[in-house]
Amino acid sequence: GAVVSQHPSWVICKSGTSVKIECRSLDFQATTMFWYRQFPKQSLMLMATSNEGSKATYEQGVEKDKFLINHASLTLSTLTVTSAHPEDSSFYICSARDVISYEQYFGPGTRLTVT
């Protein structure tokens, strides 16, 4: 089956530092990847849509300068949380859409804790 990986699975960083999260589609190609944020016991909130070779599209209220997204290849997208603050602590989940089947598969998530 289609597999999406995320790295790291969890990270603790100090306030003011930057953190990069990688999302890879392992056995399929994805021209479109999505980044979500999820708070405890809540559903997924779409942050941005990442398109291979072009700029990401951010949802309303999401700061593009704070959450930098790069989708440089058909199998890799990265999310960099810049100048992280404690309120950025959350569960970040990426998703990749298979270019052939159009099905959307999710990664295992990255737990970010900012101290």
Add this chain to the structure above:
Amino acid sequence: EDQVTQSPEALRLQEGESSSLNCSYTVSGLRGLFWYRQDPGKGPEFLFTLYSAGEEKEKERLKATLTKKESFLHITAPKPEDSATYLCAARPEGANNLFFGTGTRLTVIP
């Protein structure tokens, strides 16, 4: 406005007690209704995609159905390992992304 609503918010079942989860949607031109399973601290796991009213799909103890206004996830004779949050999502016409419901937290008691 595109919207997806799931009910109930939480459901407790005895092992073997069959039930259904509901997902109501109002989207412009549905281009897919998706069901995912999410375990605590993990990403959603893809279960089914339904595209047209009347369509049904099955996988082990789960069966998903779709009408023009809602989708049901039927769970037959559930086991404790079926305990998870089940998420429903809809893709409207012309949209790139999915609109998610808030999920149903299922607990199956041995």
